Amino acid sequence: MSNPTHNPSVAAEPPPFDLMQVPGLRRLFHWRHLRTVLQIPLLIVSVAMILDGLLGPSLAPKNLATTLSWVHFRGALVLVLLSAGNFFCLACPFMLVRNVARRFFHPRLNWPQKLRNKWLSVGLFALILFCYEEFSLWSSPWWTAWLIIGYFLAVLMVDGLFKHASFCKFVCPIGQFNFVASTISPLEVKVRDLDVCDSCGTKDCIRGRRAPGPDLVVVQRGCELALFQPLKVGNMDCTFCLDCVHACPHDNIGILNRLPASELMVDPRRSGIGRFSQRKDLAALGIVFSFGALLNAFGMVSPAYALESWLAGILHVNSKAPVLVVLFALFLVVEPAVLLGLAAWLTQIWGGSRRALVPLAVRYTYGLVPLGFGMWLAHYSFHFLTGLYTVVPVAQSAAARLGWTVFGSPRWTWLGIPMRFVQLLEIGFLVLGLAGSLLVIHELAESDCAERPLRAFTPWAAVALVLWVAAIWMMFQPMDMRGTFLAG
Amino acid sequence: MGFEADMSHPGMTPVFGEAQEVAPGQYQGSLEFAMAGDWVVLIHVTLPDGRTLGREVSVPGVTTN
Numbered sequence: 352m353s354n355p356t357h358n359p360s361v362a363a364e365p366p367p368f369d370l371m372q373v374p375g376l377r378r379l380f381h382w383r384h385l386r387t388v389l390q391i392p393l394l395i396v397s398v399a400m401i402l403d404g405l406l407g408p409s410l411a412p413k414n415l416a417t418t419l420s421w422v423h424f425r426g427a428l429v430l431v432l433l434s435a436g437n438f439f440c441l442a443c444p445f446m447l448v449r450n451v452a453r454r455f456f457h458p459r460l461n462w463p464q465k466l467r468n469k470w471l472s473v474g475l476f477a478l479i480l481f482c483y484e485e486f487s488l489w490s491s492p493w494w495t496a497w498l499i500i501g502y503f504l505a506v507l508m509v510d511g512l513f514k515h516a517s518f519c520k521f522v523c524p525i526g527q528f529n530f531v532a533s534t535i536s537p538l539e540v541k542v543r544d545l546d547v548c549d550s551c552g553t554k555d556c557i558r559g560r561r562a563p564g565p566d567l568v569v570v571q572r573g574c575e576l577a578l579f580q581p582l583k584v585g586n587m588d589c590t591f592c593l594d595c596v597h598a599c600p601h602d603n604i605g606i607l608n609r610l611p612a613s614e615l616m617v618d619p620r621r622s623g624i625g626r627f628s629q630r631k632d633l634a635a636l637g638i639v640f641s642f643g644a645l646l647n648a649f650g651m652v653s654p655a656y657a658l659e660s661w662l663a664g665i666l667h668v669n670s671k672a673p674v675l676v677v678l679f680a681l682f683l684v685v686e687p688a689v690l691l692g693l694a695a696w697l698t699q700i701w702g703g704s705r706r707a708l709v710p711l712a713v714r715y716t717y718g719l720v721p722l723g724f725g726m727w728l729a730h731y732s733f734h735f736l737t738g739l740y741t742v743v744p745v746a747q748s749a750a751a752r753l754g755w756t757v758f759g760s761p762r763w764t765w766l767g768i769p770m771r772f773v774q775l776l777e778i779g780f781l782v783l784g785l786a787g788s789l790l791v792i793h794e795l796a797e798s799d800c801a802e803r804p805l806r807a808f809t810p811w812a813a814v815a816l817v818l819w820v821a822a823i824w825m826m827f828q829p830m831d832m833r834g835t836f837l838a839g
Numbered sequence: 840m841g842f843e844a845d846m847s848h849p850g851m852t853p854v855f856g857e858a859q860e861v862a863p864g865q866y867q868g869s870l871e872f873a874m875a876g877d878w879v880v881l882i883h884v885t886l887p888d889g890r891t892l893g894r895e896v897s898v899p900g901v902t903t904n
Contacts, residue, residue, distance in 0.1 A: 410879055410895065412849040422850035490847035490877065653875055653903065738850020745849075763843065766852055829903050831875035832848045 370435075370538060370606035371596070380606070383597060390447035397444045397499055403749050404496025414492035416499070418738075418745045421489045426735020429532065429728050436538035436606070437529045440519070440590035445506040449518070452507055462517040469527065469632040476524040477639050477683060484650050484675050489832070516575035519590055526590065531640045533586035534717075535611045535724045535787065540589055540596070540604060541580075547603045548581035556580040556595040556604065571598045574623075580604055582622035585614025587633075612787050615717045616794035627717055634713040638687045641716075641723030645821055646682040648730040652828035690817065691716060694810035702800050702807035714799070715811045718792035722815050725784015726822050729777035736776070739767035774826070781822050788815040840866045840884050844898070847877040875903045 371380045379385060396419065404416030411417035428439050440446075486494050509518040519526050542548055557580070559573035572594045574580070580595050596604045618628045627633060649655050662674045695711040698704045704711060744761035751761065789812055796807035840858040845851070851874070858868030872878055877899045884892040 410845060410881075411847055412845040412851065412853065414849070418849040421848070487847065489849065734848075734850050737852070741850050763853060764855070767850070770852075829875055831902075832846060832851070832877065 366543075368608040369543070370608075372605065380593060380596060386441060386592060387447065387450075389442035390444050393442050394444035394447050397503075399749070401496045401499050404492040404499070407492060407749060407752065409492060411490045411492060412741065413745060413748060414495075415742075415745055415749050416492040416495040417489060418742055420495050420499075422734045422738040423742055425731040428529070429724075429731045430735070432529065432532045432536055433724075433728060434537070436536040436540075437533040437586060437589060437591045440526060440529055441592060443590070445502055445523075446519075446592075448503055449506050449510045452511060456511050458510065458512055458514045460513050462513045462515070462521055466521055469521070469630075469636045472522055472524055472527045473632060473635045473639055475522065476527055476636070477643065477679065479524050480639075480643050480647055481675060481679055483647070485672055515577070516590070520576045520588055527636055528640065530587050530589070531636060531720060532724050532727065533589070534614050535721055536586055537608050537611050538606050539586050539609050539614075540591055540593070541583070541607045541609075543603050543605050543607070545581055547601050551601060551603075553600055554579070555598040555600055559594070559598055573598050577623035579622040582620070584617070584619050584621040587614070587621065587624055587627075612721050612791055615720060615791045616798075618714070618798075628710060628714040631709070631713055634716040637716045637720050637723075638691075639683060641719040641726075641818070642683055642687050644723040644726035644730070645818060645825070646679070648726060648822070648825055649682075651730070651830055651832055652825055653831040654828055656831055690814045694814045697810035698800075698807050701810070702796070702803055704799055704807060706799075715792060715795060718788050718795055718811055719815060719818065721787025721791060722781075722784040722818055722822075725780045725782075725787070728780040728784070729822070729826065732780065733773055733777055736768045736773045737766065737770055740765040741767065777826055778823070781819060781826070784822075785815060785819040788819075840868070840882065842868055842870050843881040843883065844870050844872060844878050845881065846874070847879065872898075872901050875901050877901070 371377050400416040400419055403414055407414050407416070411421075431438050482488060482498075488494050488498065505522065506518050509522055510516070555571070555573060557573040557577070559569055560571040561567040562570050574595050575592070576588045576590065578588060578595075580599070583589070591606075615627075618626050620626055624630070624633075659671075659674050659678070662677055663669070666673055666677070668674065691712040692708065694715065695708045698711055698715070699706075699708065706714070743765050744763045747758045747761040750756075750758045792811040792815065793804070793808050796804040796811070800807040842856040842858060843853055844855075845853045854870050854873055856868045856870045858866035861867045870880065877897070878901050880896045880898055882892075882894040882896065884894075886892065
C-alpha cells in the first residue's frame with residue numbers, strides 16, 4: 352500500500368496538502384450540485400461552438416468552434432492537468448447531457464467483457480489524431496462542429512445502452528488523454544486515512560447509496576469507473592467527478608497532493624485497473640500519447656510537408672489519406688516498435704533482466720509519458736498563449752452577427768503573448784518532460800535491477816533522449832500549417 | 840481599402856495592410872506573410888457612399904524564402 356497514512360513508520364510526516372481542506376473550497380467540493388454548475392457553462396459554450404461552426408464564418412480564425420477547440424480548450428486543458436488534475440472531466444458537458452438523458456432512459460446492459468480494456472479508445476485516440484490531419488480539422492469550423500455533435504451522440508448512444516460510465520472508461524479519447532496526462536498531475540482524489548476505510552462497513556465509495564424501499568433508487572452514485580478508493584492508486588481512470596467524496600460516509604476522501612508522475616514509478620495492483628505492467632492496452636495508450644505528441648506537433652512544421660510530398664511521389668498518389676496512413680504507421684507503430692524493442696532487448700542482454708521482451712517494453716513505456724506530456728504542453732500551450740486573446744474578437748464578432756452590439760466591434764489585433772516568450776516556456780516544458788521521464792525510468796530500473804540499475808536505465812534513457820532531441824529539433828523548425836501539401 | 844491575412848489555423852498572428860489608389864479604380868498594397876502555410880486574404884473595401892464590401896482570397900501553400 353502506497354498511502355503513507357497507512358504506514359506507522361512514516362506516520363510522523365506532515366499530512367499532504369488537501370485541496371478540499373482549503374477554507375471555502377471544502378463546502379464547495381462537498382456541494383452536490385458543484386459538477387452540474389461547472390458543466391452548464393461548458394454546455395452553453397459547446398452549443399455556441401456548434402452553432403457558430405455550422406452557421407458562422409467558414410474562416411477558422413473568425414469562428415468560435417475552431418478558435419475555442421483548437422486554441423483555448425486544448426491549451427487550458429493541458430495547463431490545468433499540469434498545475435492541478437483532471438478537472439476537465441469533472442466539468443465535462445457531455446456527462447451533463449448524459450445525466451439528463453438517463454432520467455428518461457435507464458441503461459440495462461453491461462459493457463461487453465471483451466471490450467473492457469483500452470484497445471477501442473486507443474484506436475479512437477489515434478483516429479482523432481488522423482482525422483485532425485486528414486480533414487485539417489483546425490481549419491474547418493464545419494468539421495469541428497460535427498466532431499462536437501458526434502461526441503454528444505456517441506455519449507448518448509454508449510451510456511444510453513450501457514450501465515455505469517462505460518463511455519468515460521472505455522471509449523472517450525479525450526478522457527483517455529486526460530487519464531494518461533493526469534498521471535503527471537500534482538493532485539489526486541485519494542483516501543485521507545486508510546485505517547478509516549479498514550473499519551468502514553458500507554463501501555459506499557464504490558457501491559453508492561440507495562434509498563430504502565423496494566425500488567432501491569440510487570440517491571448517491573459510487574464510483575462509476577470501478578475505482579474502489581482504498582485500493583485506488585493514482586489518477587488513471589479517475590474523472591475527478593467526486594461521486595466518491597459525496598458517497599463516503601466518513602468524509603475520508605480528499606484531493607491530495609503527491610509527487611507528479613509518482614504513480615508511474617510503482618506497479619501495485621490498482622483497483623479497477625490491475626498492474627500497469629500487465630496492461631498491454633494501457634501501454635499502447637501510453638505509446639499513442641507519447642509518440643502521438645511528437646507526430647501531432649510534426650504536422651505543424653515545414654519538414655512534414657516536404658516528407659509528405661516525397662511520400663506522395665513514391666506512392667504515386669494525389670490524395671492525403673494514403674500518405675497519412677504511412678506516416679501514422681511509421682510514427683505510431685514502426686518507430687515505437689523499433690525503439691522500445693531495441694531498448695527492451697538491451698535491458699535483457701545488458702541489464703540482465705529476466706522479463707520477456709514485451710513485458711519489459713510494456714513496463715518501461717510508462718516512463719515516456721512525462722516526455723509525451725511535455726510535448727503536448729509545449730505544443731498546446733504555444734497555441735493557447737500566443738492566441739490567448741483571440742477569443743475576444745471572435746466572440747465579439749459572433750455576438751455582432753446576432754445583433755448584440757454591446758460588446759463593440761471585433762478587435763482583430765488582439766492576439767496573445769509574443770512568440771519569443773512562449774518559446775522559452777516550450778523549452779522549459781520539454782526539459783521538465785525529459786527530467787520526469789528520466790526520473791520514472793530510473794525508479795523502474797532501480798526496482799527491476801537493483802544490482803545493475805544503470806544498465807537497465809541507459810537504454811530507456813537513450814530512447815527518451817532521442818525523442819527529446821526530435822522534439823527540440825521540431826521546435827526550431829519553421830512553422831508551416833496547411834492542409835494542402837499536395838497542391839502546394 | 841484594407842487587407843487582412845489570416846492563417847488557416849486559428850490563434851495565429853494575422854497581418855494587416857492598406858492599399859493605395861495607383862490609378863482610377865486600381866489599388867495596390869502589400870502584405871508580408873509571417874510564416875509558411877495556408878493563408879486567406881480578406882479584402883475590406885469602404886465605398887464612397889459608406890457601404891462596405893468584403894472579399895476572401897485563398898493563398899494556399901505559402902512557403903518560406
